[in-house]
Amino acid sequence: MNHEVLERILEGRENPTNLSLSLLKDITENFSEDREIGHGGFATVYKGVLPNGNVAVKRIKSSHSIKETLFYREVDSLLNIEHKNVVRFLGFCASTDQIAIKIEGSKERIYAEVRERLLCFEYISNGSLRKYITDELRGLEWNTRYEIIRGVCEGLCHLHKEKQIYHMDMKPDNILLDNDMVPKITDFGLSRLDEMTQTMSKDRLGSLGYCAPEYWSQGKMSFKSDMYSLGVIIIELVTGQKALPINNNKVLRRWRHRWRKTGKETELVYQQVAKCIEIGLLCQEIDPSGRPFIWDIIDDIRQAEGVNGSIRNDSEYKFGQASSYAPLDVLVSYRLLSLVVFLCYTQWWSYSPASLGSCLGSGVDPQFNPLH
Numbered sequence: 001m002n003h004e005v006l007e008r009i010l011e012g013r014e015n016p017t018n019l020s021l022s023l024l025k026d027i028t029e030n031f032s033e034d035r036e037i038g039h040g041g042f043a044t045v046y047k048g049v050l051p052n053g054n055v056a057v058k059r060i061k062s063s064h065s066i067k068e069t070l071f072y073r074e075v076d077s078l079l080n081i082e083h084k085n086v087v088r089f090l091g092f093c094a095s096t097d098q099i100a101i102k103i104e105g106s107k108e109r110i111y112a113e114v115r116e117r118l119l120c121f122e123y124i125s126n127g128s129l130r131k132y133i134t135d136e137l138r139g140l141e142w143n144t145r146y147e148i149i150r151g152v153c154e155g156l157c158h159l160h161k162e163k164q165i166y167h168m169d170m171k172p173d174n175i176l177l178d179n180d181m182v183p184k185i186t187d188f189g190l191s192r193l194d195e196m197t198q199t200m201s202k203d204r205l206g207s208l209g210y211c212a213p214e215y216w217s218q219g220k221m222s223f224k225s226d227m228y229s230l231g232v233i234i235i236e237l238v239t240g241q242k243a244l245p246i247n248n249n250k251v252l253r254r255w256r257h258r259w260r261k262t263g264k265e266t267e268l269v270y271q272q273v274a275k276c277i278e279i280g281l282l283c284q285e286i287d288p289s290g291r292p293f294i295w296d297i298i299d300d301i302r303q304a305e306g307v308n309g310s311i312r313n314d315s316e317y318k319f320g321q322a323s324s325y326a327p328l329d330v331l332v333s334y335r336l337l338s339l340v341v342f343l344c345y346t347q348w349w350s351y352s353p354a355s356l357g358s359c360l361g362s363g364v365d366p367q368f369n370p371l372h
């Protein structure tokens with residue numbers, strides 16, 4: 001079996017291309033159960049082993065319901081993406097075979113079409129972010145969490161700003177972590193195929209708490225629906241929970257408890273936690289136009305870090321206007337009001353419980369002094 005093409009692509013010496021089904025079967029031991037590394041609503045993912053490293057082979061489940069043109073459109077977009085926070089695409093396979101099936105008790109045969117649609121990516125060894133979500137007192141240290149949040153924002157900025165791609169299924173399961181805990185966004189674009197060909201399947205229920213209300217209720221997709229999901233992820237990474245905390249000071253106190261035990265307490269880490277809560281809350285605005293764009297967030301993070309990265313675009317939203325503490329109370333009240341208006345307008349009472357819960361959250365007390 002000729003593995004060399006894929007080995008060269010993996011080493012970055014050749015561009016991603018179409019790969020043969022026999023090659024992908026061979027490196028995954030014929031898609032054996034032992035090689036299964038994950039599955040979602042849409043595909044089963046296998047580990048492929050090559051002499052110079054590993055790859056992930058994503059075998060799309062309902063290949064029959066996927067329109068050919070959409071599959072190739074997605075492959076096209078994957079082929080053009082190169083960013084340290086987006087999983088690297090290595091190649092694809094679209095094969096259609098005819099197989100003959102004997103009819104029992106008859107000499108006749110029927111012929112069936114077997115379609116395989118596969119995508120191949122670099123293998124990301126530490127699995128998805130899902131398994132690292134914990135509360136403030138255990139699990140990943142603050143610095144690691146902060147770097148993950150920053151990396152996810154950079155990756156999403158690349159998709160939105162450079163490629164004009166909506167992800168549409170941002171959640172911890174679709175963020176993978178490499179050996180150095182660098183986050184890599186995966187499973188984008190194809191989720192749109194899924195929505196076009198299927199109704200919300202049981203497997204997709206896992207995405208519910210991350211879905212923007214306008215997408216959930218009216219199917220409206222935009223950059224801003226990704227921003228809503230990003231907001232939920234950020235809050236979950238900071239606190240371990242999707243819902244915004246009832247009292248944000250409690251979050252800071254819990255982090256303080258951990259930092260004091262490990263001697264890692266600085267003013268900077270308090271500012272970072274407060275900034276992340278602020279961003280997470282703003283991203284979950286009910287009205288999409290009130291949410292920031294991803295470049296607003298990148299700009300704001302860079303400014304907070306003293307880096308002169310001027311990537312701000314004109315937008316209806318000026319993120320930097322909100323300071324870390326006092327305005328949160330105002331924002332939460334505004335948000336609660338907009339949710340009520342939204343619910344009355346749509347008469348849609350089965351709204352995501354995570355967001356309902358989060359609307360009850362309050363901002364950080366302006367009097368809270370983290371260092372005491």
Ligand SMILES: Nc1ncnc2c1ncn2[C@@H]1O[C@H](COP(=O)(O)OP(=O)(O)O)[C@@H](O)[C@H]1O
Nearest residue numbers: 038040041042043045056121123124128173187
């Ligand atoms: N490149 C990869 N490296 C390692 N594991 C992966 C990779 N891609 C996917 N996985 C694993 O498979 C799971 C499902 O993959 P994903 O692309 O999200 O498929 P689905 O569309 O079915 O949700 C991920 O949550 C992850 O655990």
Ligand SMILES: [Mg+2]
Nearest residue numbers: 040173174187
């Ligand atoms: Mg997925």
